[in-house]
Amino acid sequence: MPELGPIEPLLILGISDYHCHCDFSADAEGSVDDYCRAAIERNLVELCFTTHYDGSQDGISSDEFIRIDGELHPVSPDNLAPYVDAVRQAQEDYYPLGVSVKLGVEFGWYEGCEEAAARLKERFDFDYFLCGIHSLDNLCFWRHGANKGCFDIYSLEEFAERYFDQVIKAARSGLFDAVAHLDYYKRKAYNHYGDAVADIHRNYLPDVFRALVESGTSLEVNTAGVRHGLKEYYPRVDIINAAKKAGVEVANLGSDAHLPSQVGFDFEGAAALVPSRVVEDRD
Ligand SMILES: [Zn+2]
C-alpha cells in the first residue's frame, strides 16, 4: 500500500472531490480503499472516482491501459467492469463511515468517439461522466518518449483552433456531465510556445461557453495546476469567472489525484469557486 500521509484534514466541511484516479488508471497509485480512507482523513463528504478510459481514433493505436490486480489490460468495457465493481463495493462500505462514493470515469475525448462513449454509458450506470481532452488527432499534447506531441506539429494558433473545436464538439455531443481541466494544455505549452499561451483561449471562449450552456455541460475546477507548479487552477480563475458570467455551470472541484495523499488538494483555496454541496442522497 502506498504511503497515505501526510493528509491534513480540511477545515471546511461539506466538500466533494469529483476527480481522482486510483490504481485502475495506469498512471496512478493506491487502491479504491486507500482513496476512500484518505477522503475520510481529509473530511470530504463525497469522493467521485474518475479512472481514465482512453480509446483512440483508429481503435488500435492507443497505448493507454486499465490496470487490474497489478496487470495492464487494453482499454475496453469488459476491462472496466472490475473497476465499476470495486467502486460500487466502496459505495456500500464507506457510506456508513460518512463518505458518499460516486462512480465516474474520465473519458478521453477523440474525434469520432461519440458512439464508443454512448455505448460505455449504456453498459455502466455512471454517476458522473467526465470528458478529458489530452490529445488531438491521436497525438498527446506533448512529446512522450520518442513519440511526437501535437505541440511539435502545430503552431500555437493551429493548436488553439483545433483544441477548442474539440472542446465544443465534446460539449455539443451532450454525452458529458462536465469538461475536465479546460486549459490543461498549459501544463507544458508554456515551455514550448512561451508566454503567448496565456491568451490563446480568448477568441474561442464565447463559442465554448455557448456550447456548454446549450448542452447543459458543466466545467470543473481542477486544482492539479497548482500541484503541477503553475500557481493556478485548470482553468484559471478569470476563465472560471467568465464562464459563470456566461451562464456555464461550474459545479465541482476535482483534485485529479493520482496518489491518495493528493485527494482534496488545495481545496481550501478553491472551495469558494463552487457552490457548497449538500449531500442529500444518504438514506
Ligand atoms: Zn485528465
Ligand SMILES: [Zn+2]
Ligand atoms: Zn484526471
